[in-house]
Amino acid sequence: MAVAPAAIFLLLLVYLGVTAPNLLELSTLSLILQQSIPTAIVCMGLASVVMAGGDDVVSGGIDLSIPATAVLAAAIIADQLVNHGSGLAVALMLGMGAALLMGVLNAVLVVTIGMTPLLATLASSVAAVGITKVVTSSRRINVDHPLIVFLRDAQFHGISVAVLLTAMLALIFYVALHRTRWGMHLQAVGGSRDAAEVSGISPKRLMAHSFLIAAVAGALASVFLLARGSGSTPGSEENLLLEMVLATFLGAAFSPRRVVTLWGAVLGAVLVSLLSVGFKSIGVDVFWTGCIKGALILLVVASAAYSNKQRR
Amino acid sequence: MTYNSTIQPRSGQKHRPAKRLIRSACVAMISAAAFVVPVVNAADLTLEGKKIGVAVVGTQHFWDREAFNGALDMVKELGGEPVPVDGGRDNQVHADNHDILLSNKVDAVISILGDGAVEPKFEALKNAGIPVFTVDHLSPHGVNNTTSDNYYMGTTIGRYMADAMGGKGKVAVFNAFEGALRICGIRTGLWKYVLQDYPDIEIIQPELAEEFANAPEDARKKTLDLLNQYPPGELDAIHVGCWDQPAIGIVQALEEAGRTDVLVTALDGGPDTLEIMAEENSPFVANVAQQPRLIGQTAAMNAARHFAGESLLPQTFVDVKPVNGPDGAKAVYEELGYGTL
Numbered sequence: 235m236a237v238a239p240a241a242i243f244l245l246l247l248v249y250l251g252v253t254a255p256n257l258l259e260l261s262t263l264s265l266i267l268q269q270s271i272p273t274a275i276v277c278m279g280l281a282s283v284v285m286a287g288g289d290d291v292v293s294g295g296i297d298l299s300i301p302a303t304a305v306l307a308a309a310i311i312a313d314q315l316v317n318h319g320s321g322l323a324v325a326l327m328l329g330m331g332a333a334l335l336m337g338v339l340n341a342v343l344v345v346t347i348g349m350t351p352l353l354a355t356l357a358s359s360v361a362a363v364g365i366t367k368v369v370t371s372s373r374r375i376n377v378d379h380p381l382i383v384f385l386r387d388a389q390f391h392g393i394s395v396a397v398l399l400t401a402m403l404a405l406i407f408y409v410a411l412h413r414t415r416w417g418m419h420l421q422a423v424g425g426s427r428d429a430a431e432v433s434g435i436s437p438k439r440l441m442a443h444s445f446l447i448a449a450v451a452g453a454l455a456s457v458f459l460l461a462r463g464s465g466s467t468p469g470s471e472e473n474l475l476l477e478m479v480l481a482t483f484l485g486a487a488f489s490p491r492r493v494v495t496l497w498g499a500v501l502g503a504v505l506v507s508l509l510s511v512g513f514k515s516i517g518v519d520v521f522w523t524g525c526i527k528g529a530l531i532l533l534v535v536a537s538a539a540y541s542n543k544q545r546r
Numbered sequence: 547m548t549y550n551s552t553i554q555p556r557s558g559q560k561h562r563p564a565k566r567l568i569r570s571a572c573v574a575m576i577s578a579a580a581f582v583v584p585v586v587n588a589a590d591l592t593l594e595g596k597k598i599g600v601a602v603v604g605t606q607h608f609w610d611r612e613a614f615n616g617a618l619d620m621v622k623e624l625g626g627e628p629v630p631v632d633g634g635r636d637n638q639v640h641a642d643n644h645d646i647l648l649s650n651k652v653d654a655v656i657s658i659l660g661d662g663a664v665e666p667k668f669e670a671l672k673n674a675g676i677p678v679f680t681v682d683h684l685s686p687h688g689v690n691n692t693t694s695d696n697y698y699m700g701t702t703i704g705r706y707m708a709d710a711m712g713g714k715g716k717v718a719v720f721n722a723f724e725g726a727l728r729i730c731g732i733r734t735g736l737w738k739y740v741l742q743d744y745p746d747i748e749i750i751q752p753e754l755a756e757e758f759a760n761a762p763e764d765a766r767k768k769t770l771d772l773l774n775q776y777p778p779g780e781l782d783a784i785h786v787g788c789w790d791q792p793a794i795g796i797v798q799a800l801e802e803a804g805r806t807d808v809l810v811t812a813l814d815g816g817p818d819t820l821e822i823m824a825e826e827n828s829p830f831v832a833n834v835a836q837q838p839r840l841i842g843q844t845a846a847m848n849a850a851r852h853f854a855g856e857s858l859l860p861q862t863f864v865d866v867k868p869v870n871g872p873d874g875a876k877a878v879y880e881e882l883g884y885g886t887l
Contacts, residue, residue, distance in 0.1 A: 376662040468757075521634065
């Protein structure tokens, strides 16, 4: 059961590789990486929360609000740049500040008040979507700020600068989560809250940290969202949420111990993007793609729940 | 007269070969004299051996689906191989789909609707030597844009609404896309232009903004809120600036609240909304119907004309049908081949 998602996914990849011959060309692979960027960044945030909160799908760590937070920050930045004539620094400060506030809200709801992360972040996600609509009046805002255009188009030796920046970001997240004392503590809390507490680590503090890190990921993703869409588009959080959950838990299915890891989540994001591009290349209807992604989410989450049960 | 008037739906029309030939020849001569460009007879157009990407923002709504299918069918009829991609009513997905067409190395792209997010994608296609033919999206990177006569749509719906209101009263407008899509800027802008001559008609501020996906349900909720805010006698009409899917929800809300005295006007006129307009005492009183299937077909034919070496005008306009009142709705429903009401 635990290897089922990975096996099915590999089969899908082989099938796509055979039926969509251009999928493995360099230009398509670079397209796949580029389209995976916002998902990969929000996945880094979700991976931190799952690592700190434990990977029990119901009671463990989860943050469903990261995509909505990213879209909110993007909307505020776009609104400031275009409608209020703010400079880039002010716009970024306000947008990313709002994202961080969402992180604080999640931390308070979960750690201080003791709500289930699933419900708390679902609620904050709905709130973020609502604020986005107020800020943008549900309207699209075109952004052509040089920095946003640079992030969209710039290349370094033939490789997209945005892809390189995302790779660097993943490296920073990796070092922080997997190679520092603080990261080890965070993972210890996720592994066993009681054991961590006994050894003098404060689970509450680290869980609060993880929600803040998720918000930082959302804030960073917002800039790449603006670049990808040449502006802010209300409603773009839905697809991002679906891909984030699928990618993060799919990544776990590929990791040696079947747990959520940083690299697993990033790999998951790339694979999900590959799947989307592959299905479209062979002409699969967009609604079927949605069905298949939904079924895959069920499969990876069910498999994670099952292997959790086995472990106990 | 330009060659544009030779564009006809290939299927479902009566064939009068001799007359058609003479007319085509005349048009060809006139166009050739006027523009000094080769004009290819519609019957000689071909997309044989060409892979044509057809990107549409969504297929949930009649308009989008018809334009999409019209383009796909015409590409096939002209011997080309269509590569369809559907954005699922998500403008970002729609824009990203153009990257996939680029990596699939299609020979041309027909792109239906889309907001500013598609512009850099069009530019990339153009730079790769792939011509882009847009539908309802005027772009500096496209070869040609096929669209309805949006100017006529905007002014006509303005006049019809003003007449239905008796030249006075308060109107609320759903206007999410005036700034985002040029076609909506034209339609809503000209509606407002007409209203300048009706000083007794007041547009309620702030304007409302409908959602792009799930528009009918979203508009239903927003209309119920609006009705609470403006009790009977304080609201006379609701207009949708650029399309008519929200009007379905607006009419629903008016019926739920028992406020069918409030008039509704909108644009697009697919069978779903014409049916609502044709109902007895329907509050939905005026519309301008488009021919989305013909628009999609025309875009595909324009691609073939381009490959035949013809130089296209920046825009091809397809006729629209004004719809005034329930009888008008019934007549247009029949005229556009949707059946009988």
